[in-house]
Amino acid sequence: xxxxxxxxxxxxxxxxxxxRSVAARLRQAPRIPLIVLTLYAFIGVFxxxxxxxDPTDIGTMQRHVPPxxxxxxxxxxxxxxxxxxxxxxxxxxxxxxxxxxxxxLSTTMAFLIGTTxxxxxxxxxxxxxxxxxxxxxxxxxxPALLLALIFxxxxxxSFTTVVLVLGLFSWSGYARLVRGQVLTLRxxxxxxxxxxxxxxxxxxxxxxILPNVISSVIVLASLQIPGVIxxxxxxxxxxxxxxxxxxxxxxxxxxxxxxxxxxWWDTLFPGLxxxxxxxxxxxxxxxxxxxxxxxxxxxGRRA
Amino acid sequence: MIRILGLxxxxxxxxxxxxxxxxxxxGDYTGDPVSNxxxxxxxxxxxxxxxQEFGLDKPVLERxxxxxxxxxxxxxxxxxxxxxxxxxxxMDRVGNTIFLILIAKLITLAVAVPLGVYAAVHRGTLxxxxxxxxxxxxxAVPGFWVAIMAILLFAVGLHLVPAAGNDSWKSYILPAGIIxxxxxxxxxxxxxxxxxxxxxxxxxxxxxxxxxSEARIIWVHALRNSAIPAMTLFGIxxxxxxxxxxxxxxxxxxxxxxxLVVDAVSWGDYxxxxxxxxxxxxxxxxxxxxxxxxxxxxxxxxxL
Numbered sequence: 073x074x075x076x077x078x079x080x081x082x083x084x085x086x087x088x089x090x091x092r093s094v095a096a097r098l099r100q101a102p103r104i105p106l107i108v109l110t111l112y113a114f115i116g117v118f119x120x121x122x123x124x125x126d127p128t129d130i131g132t133m134q135r136h137v138p139p140x141x142x143x144x145x146x147x148x149x150x151x152x153x154x155x156x157x158x159x160x161x162x163x164x165x166x167x168x169x170x171x172x173x174x175x176x177l178s179t180t181m182a183f184l185i186g187t188t189x190x191x192x193x194x195x196x197x198x199x200x201x202x203x204x205x206x207x208x209x210x211x212x213x214x215p216a217l218l219l220a221l222i223f224x225x226x227x228x229x230s231f232t233t234v235v236l237v238l239g240l241f242s243w244s245g246y247a248r249l250v251r252g253q254v255l256t257l258r259x260x261x262x263x264x265x266x267x268x269x270x271x272x273x274x275x276x277x278x279x280x281i282l283p284n285v286i287s288s289v290i291v292l293a294s295l296q297i298p299g300v301i302x303x304x305x306x307x308x309x310x311x312x313x314x315x316x317x318x319x320x321x322x323x324x325x326x327x328x329x330x331x332x333x334x335x336w337w338d339t340l341f342p343g344l345x346x347x348x349x350x351x352x353x354x355x356x357x358x359x360x361x362x363x364x365x366x367x368x369x370x371x372g373r374r375a
Numbered sequence: 376m377i378r379i380l381g382l383x384x385x386x387x388x389x390x391x392x393x394x395x396x397x398x399x400x401x402g403d404y405t406g407d408p409v410s411n412x413x414x415x416x417x418x419x420x421x422x423x424x425x426x427q428e429f430g431l432d433k434p435v436l437e438r439x440x441x442x443x444x445x446x447x448x449x450x451x452x453x454x455x456x457x458x459x460x461x462x463x464x465x466m467d468r469v470g471n472t473i474f475l476i477l478i479a480k481l482i483t484l485a486v487a488v489p490l491g492v493y494a495a496v497h498r499g500t501l502x503x504x505x506x507x508x509x510x511x512x513x514x515a516v517p518g519f520w521v522a523i524m525a526i527l528l529f530a531v532g533l534h535l536v537p538a539a540g541n542d543s544w545k546s547y548i549l550p551a552g553i554i555x556x557x558x559x560x561x562x563x564x565x566x567x568x569x570x571x572x573x574x575x576x577x578x579x580x581x582x583x584x585x586x587x588s589e590a591r592i593i594w595v596h597a598l599r600n601s602a603i604p605a606m607t608l609f610g611i612x613x614x615x616x617x618x619x620x621x622x623x624x625x626x627x628x629x630x631x632x633x634x635l636v637v638d639a640v641s642w643g644d645y646x647x648x649x650x651x652x653x654x655x656x657x658x659x660x661x662x663x664x665x666x667x668x669x670x671x672x673x674x675x676x677x678x679l
Contacts (some may be wrong), residue, residue, distance in 0.1 A: 090392040212611070214656055215618035218636065219398075222648060225640045226401045298515070305517050306622050310637055322517070329523050331627070333531050336524075343520035351515035 102359055108352040111217045115168045128317040130156045136335040152337045155327065164318040164341050170320045171349065174234055175301040182300075183241030183293050187245025187285075191277050193247065196253025206248060219307055224312040234313050238300050242262040250294055253285045286326035298353040305346050321346050383667070387660045391653065392443075399442065402645030403435050420594065423603055432659070439591035442649075451650040458644050461650045467653065471541060472624070472631035475551055476616055482555025483562060483612070488598075490559075491566025491605075496593060499565065499569060513560035519622040522553050526626070539628040552626045554619050557613045565608050569601035602673045614659050 098106070115122060138144050141151040183230035185359040193204040225234045257263060258281070266276050298314070307313035308322030316323055321342035330339030425431075431438070442452065451461040494506035530538035536545045574577060575595050581593050605632065621633035628634070632651050639647035 203663055206386070206389065206393075209386065210393055212614075213652075214394060214659065215614045215621075217618035218621060218652065218655065219394075221621075221637070222640055223401055259387070302517055306618075307518065309519050309622060310625065311641065316568070325517075325520055325523065331525050336527055338529075339520070339523050343517065343524070345514045346520065351511060354511060354514055367537060 094282050095118040097363060102122075102355055105352040105355040109356060112168055112172065112349055112352070114163055116172045117169075119165050119169050123159075123165045124150075125159035125162045127158060127166040127319045130158060136331065136338075138335075139337050142218025151341050152335070154338045155331055155335070156325070160337060160341055163324060164345050165319070166319040167321045167324065167342060167345060168241060168349075170231075170314050170318060171304060171346070174231070174238065174314070176233045176296045176305040178238035178242065178300045178304075179357040181235065182243040182296070183246055183289065185239070186243035187250050187282075187289055189243070191281065191285075194251035194271065195258055195277055195281065201251070205251070208244040208247050211241060212248075213310050214285055217303055219311050220303065220307060221310055229312050229315045231314050231318070234304055234307060237305055238307075242296065242300060242303075245296065246289055247291060250285050254281055255286065257281050258282055281358050285366045291357075291364050292337055294353075294360050295357040298312040298350040298357065301346070301350060301353070323370060380668075383664055387664070388662065391656055394488040394656055395443070395446070395649065395653055398649050399645075400435070400508055401439075402580045402643075406444045445475045446653070451653075452638075452646040454647050456639070456644045456647070462606040463645060463649045463653055465635070468630060468632045468635045469598065471629065472620065472633060473658075475541075475547065475624075475629065475631060476554070476613075476620055478547055478614055478615070479554035479558070479620070482552060482611075483609075483616075485525055486556060487562035487566060487625055489560040492593060492598065494563070494567045495570030495574060496541040500564065503567075504602065506567070510563045516557075517622075518553050518557045518619045519626050521557075522549065522626040524624055525549050525553065541629060549625050550629060554616050557619055558616045561612060561615075562605060562608055566601055566605050569604050570597055573597035579670050599673065603670060604670065606666050606673065610663045613662050615657055623666075644653050 079364070132151070134157040137146070137149050137153040137157075139272065140147050140150050142152075149159050149161070152160055154163065170175045172223050189204045216238075220241050223240075224233050225235075226236050263276060263280055266280050269278070286325035294369040304313055304320070308320040311323075311326065313322055314320040316327070316359055324342040325339050328335070328342070332339050380642045400488070433441075433555050444453065449462055449579070451465070454464055455460050490506045490509070494503040526538045526549065529535045536548050537543070540546060560615065570593075574593070576597075577593055578600075579597055582596055583589070587596075617633075620631070621637060624631045624633035625630070625637055632654065636648055639645075
């Protein structure tokens with residue numbers, strides 16, 4: 073018993089080793105984007121305690137107070153206030169949570185749907201493959217934002233709707249990627265041997281094929297998160313996203329737009345918040361891809 | 376080739392059919408189009424009259440069947456909002472959108488190809504870094520936000536261009552420029568990376584050793600070999616440009632299809648939404664088909 077334990081490392085040891093190797097790789101990650109993302113994650117988690125005010129608190133006497141570095145601004149509202157007198161800094165900070173949670177939840181959903189359907193299409197072939205790939209083609213052929221807009225308005229804009237709609241319309245890339253890799257993997261000896269040994273299709277897919285495709289799928293997911301975040305902003309901008317008074321950056325830009333000539337800070341700051349987040353995510357995604365799967369051309373992007 | 380083409384056309388028809396069905400159901404689910412049309416005080420008789428006028432008194436599958444039969448003949452029904460035939464409503468707007476997207480895509484090409492080639496040839500120089508920074512910037516910013524900021528700066532502040540509408544050629548500068556630059560980022564990056572690969576390839580080295588000029592190697596040999604991934608992305612980016620165009624049209628109050636869709640969606644005017652979506656879908660499918668066909672022209676090794 074002691075011998076077998078020495079030869080085959082235990083599961084916890086394996087997990088520890090993986091955590092260590094991930095940590096070692098992260099140490100080589102581009103420094104600035106990593107810091108920026110850590111900051112966003114921190115704000116996302118602790119936003120409500122960091123924000124100086126309640127982001128939905130309306131102050132009728134203090135509409136469009138300019139940011140503190142401008143004439144008429146003060147340190148009570150560092151980034152000024154919006155058309156309803158709400159504190160911009162608090163709204164921008166709380167927007168992180170909305171944006172990141174939509175990005176992560178929708179991507180997870182797309183990841184799960186796309187990977188599952190890709191495994192099925194690639195392994196079983198036949199009519200299931202034909203049906204799934206036709207749906208993939210249809211989804212790739214349409215501007216997902218447009219379909220998401222229609223369905224979001226139809227079902228009624230809410231946080232859940234946005235997550236579901238963006239998840240349902242962005243899984244096609246994963247399915248295509250996984251299917252392509254499964255097509256080559258299923259002819260490999262280890263899969264054929266597993267079949268001969270009597271493994272059921274489900275366990276072949278989950279235990280033998282999935283581990284071989286998972287790293288590319290994770291890289292693709294990291295490349296797609298920024299796109300989902302931009303899509304959420306677009307939907308909220310069009311009034312079909314996370315509804316007010318929730319502080320969504322896209323919604324804030326849409327409201328600020330009406331006063332941009334006099335109170336440009338309402339529009340500038342949420343936009344900057346999106347831009348820095350997406351920029352950092354893009355650089356990190358590219359780095360991840362170069363590390364783990366240089367051949368992948370996720371979403372048409374390549375360093 | 377003809378057989379493949381036929382197969383692709385059938386696929387395209389199936390795709391269009393599936394999408395029209397989905398959008399039709401979504402529109403139907405929104406609730407009662409009749410109450411969208413009438414105010415809450417309307418009597419039962421008025422409701423029945425409106426339902427009959429728009430053909431809404433039949434079960435949904437039968438109505439979808441009627442819609443399909445009419446749609447293939449170019450009749451997409453009447454708008455719930457204006458009662459005009461939807462087809463002419465869409466056709467009034469189509470030109471403005473097509474022209475906008477066309478100019479935007481020309482800007483995309485005019486920016487992405489030279490910058491991508493330059494960055495690949497001068498890899499590691501300041502110019503390369505600037506080109507990549509340009510791409511990273513345009514991939515990170517939401518187009519509608521840049522549009523609002525650009526209006527503030529160039530229209531409200533400097534009075535160089537109009538802030539809304541499309542009254543002169545100047546009206547195209549901001550919207551087409553922003554859509555075009557936004558979608559040029561991905562293309563630039565893919566051209567850069569495939570050009571780097573091509574310039575280091577054996578055939579490029581052989582051409583150099585034969586004394587072929589570097590300019591010819593760059594613009595003829597390498598660029599042609601980088602064309603296929605770039606063309607695929609260009610086809611895909613049309614969808615991106617159209618999606619970006621929707622929000623940009625809203626910002627610039629552009630009298631195009633995108634704004635028509637947004638208005639129609641929020642109004643619950645589903646016949647209009649459906650017709651516009653079908654139009655977009657057809658354009659995207661046709662362009663991607665043309666891209667696929669032109670592979671054979673660029674690379675004779677490709678057989679469809």
